[in-house]
Amino acid sequence: MTKLSGSILAADFLNLKSEIKRVENYIDELHIDVMDGHFVPNLTFGFPLIKAVKNITDLPIDVHLMVTNPEFHIDKLLDFDIQRITVHIESTVHIHRAITKIKENNIEAFVTLNPGTPLVLIEEVIPYVDGVLVMSVNPGFSGQKFIAKSIEKIKTLNNWKQKYGMNYSIAVDGGVNSSNADVVVSAGANILIMGYGIFKNPDLENLSSQLRGK
């Protein structure tokens, strides 16, 4: 089943409540990018924003830590009743420790990798994760163009499910929209994270009815 996840980076933050209310019936979850201006060249609010979003909606929340030393922040995130924490392979030398800690607290753990990072770097932790997020843009900003080579990564990850006898999720984030969503799903992705594709989409109802449940 394909899930749609709204990346609030593309929302109008001055009207965050109405932005979320406008899309919440058409999506399955919200994606919050926490950026530190160091791991990625952009800054966002961390915990106060998560708290604000939790007060607005009951949608499940995926927190994507685009920060160096993500393990410094996992304890604090446990206070927020979130569905998932996504951690970059490039951001810590202790990825196994970070994943284990997240899972011990009954939160889904996803590992993610930048477009320039080969899949082989995450292979060792595949047996421990609930899912893999393929970054299909260089992280930091909404509204960038989908990097076509990401399709190969999605296909390989899909094949690895058999290799490892696992049924982990495959999420994709960056430049996904109405025109390429079908290709991304056919390659094996089951969670489509979209900023512009959801918050700036005048025909979200149509996209949602086409993709959800597929």
Ligand SMILES: O=C(CO)[C@H](O)[C@H](O)COP(=O)(O)O
């Ligand atoms: O991680 C991201 C970019 O770094 C975001 O999730 C981003 O908001 C995706 O937006 P879009 O779908 O418009 O590319």
